[in-house]
Amino acid sequence: MTEPTTTGPGAASVLEQVLGDLEAESAALAARLVPLADDAGGWRRPTPAPGWDVATQVGHLTWTDDVAALAARAAAGDAAAWDAVVTDALGDPDGFVDAAALAAGDRPATEVLARWETARADLAAALRALPGGTRMPWFGPPMSATSMATARFMETWTHAHDVREALGAAPEPTDRIRHVAHLGVRTRGFAFAAHGRPVPEAEVRVELVAPSGARWTWGPEDAEQRVTGPAYDFCLRVTQRRPRSALALVATGDVAEAWLDVAQCFAGPPGAGSGARA
Structure with a gap:
């Protein structure tokens, strides 16, 4: 299975598909979080991400959705608010994500959840309003509306995983x-570069089994380099939520082996392994 193009006549329908899945994933996490609003112990329970409790995880999602909406509006011509965020980030490039997440999560649970709901809706509206083919600024390379929605899905799924682990x-x-799987495949070159390693030229065939039992594939059928296994395990690996040794992934070939060692689909420097932040 490969993702359709994100430019041209079909781009709007692809964006709607990703936004629909993003809202479904967010709603599933919100349903788990709402009962914690009156449980300070649960709301402040540590998660696998060092220094982040459940509230911080939700605060991070809220802040990032807010900022992504500003970036979308910057692409549409209203750049002042986005420029201010970039200026603040430049003042503390190593700590601004942590600081923003901690500040956003340091509020009553009901307020944090309400702000996240508003931020999600605001972002979806901003992405839908972008003209086709428009690329929006970000902290890395500029992104299309569909790429941003996909990245937001990856982060939402990843932090929901951390929350579930915290709550048992x-x-x-x-x-x-x-x-998440698609993003993991697309970021293979980035993962090597982020770890200071040359990007191999060899193609890699990826064959994954979806939770439903469907078969998802990427890359040439005749590629010598191959990665196979459960899609869920692949997603845990590319978000660095599990070490390779804990997953049922099979790599064939030296490039495929090396890729699974450095796999990383989130922006920024190499993560610290299991529990690293997206």
Whole structure:
């Protein structure tokens, strides 16, 4: 399975598909969080991300959705608010994400949840309003509306995973994770570069089994380099939520082996391994 193009006549429908899955994933996490609003112990329970409790995880999602909406509006010509965010980030490039997440999460639970709901809706509206083919600024390369929605899905799914682990809840895999898997495949070159390693030229065939049992594929069928296994395990690896040794992924070839060692689909410097932040 490959993702359709994100420019041209079909771009709007692809964006709607990703936004629909993003809202479904967000709603599933919100349903788990609402009962914690009156449980200070649960709301402040530490998660696998060092220094972040459940409230910080939600605060981070809220802040990032807010900022992504500003970036979308900057692409549409209203750049003042986005420029202010970039200026603040330049003042503390190593700590601004942590600071923003901690500040956004340091509020009553009901307020944080309400702000996140508003931020999600605001971002979806801003992305839908972007003209086709428009690329929006970000802290890395500029992104299309669909790419941003996919990135927001990846982060939402990843932080929902951290929250579930903090609460001792069982995973609930759905085929919505295809967006995370796709991003993981697309960022193979970035992962090597982020680790200071040359990007191999060899193509890699990826064959994953979805939670539904469907088969998802990327890359040439005749590629010698191959990665196979459960899609859920692949998503845990590319978001660095699990070490390779804990996953049922099979790499064939030296490039595929090396890729699974450095796999990373989130922006920024190399993560610290299991529990690293997206």
